[in-house]
Amino acid sequence: MKDTQMEAGLYCNxxxxxxxxxxxxxxxxxxxxxxxxxxxxxxxxxxxxxESIKRSTSVSLLNLTEYQKNIKKI
Known part of the structure; x- marks a missing residue:
């Protein structure tokens, strides 16, 4: 999970x-x-x-896709 922060000029009510x-x-x-x-x-x-599950799932799917591509090369 990636957390970040930034500073921005915004209107305060x-x-x-x-x-x-x-x-x-x-x-x-x-x-x-x-x-x-x-x-x-x-x-x-x-x-x-x-959000944590979504992130880990997308990383796992990316690794699976890369793995499948590498298998095809062999």
């Missing part, structure tokens, strides 16, 4: 102006946005277990 925010991602999906000025946080529901 509490501060009523565009300010820097931290945006947090899990597997490329936004899970939380936090205003750096007032610390207001918006949280988005993400099924972490589902």
């Amino acid at each position: 509490s501060c009523k102006e565009e300010l820097p925010h931290h945006v947090y991602y899990i597997n490329g999906k936004i899970v939380r946005v936090e205003c750096q000025e007032c610390r207001r946080t918006m949280v988005f529901k993400v099924d972490v277990l589902k």
Whole structure:
């Protein structure tokens, strides 16, 4: 599971102006946005277990495809 974060200038409804925010991602999906000025946080529901399974399944399928290609070469 890949979690990342970035900083972005976004409009804050509490501060009523565009300010820097931290945006947090899990597997490329936004899970939380936090205003750096007032610390207001918006949280988005993400099924972490589902994302973890999706990631491991896609990696397994990729490895299976590569394996099948290599078998054909032999």
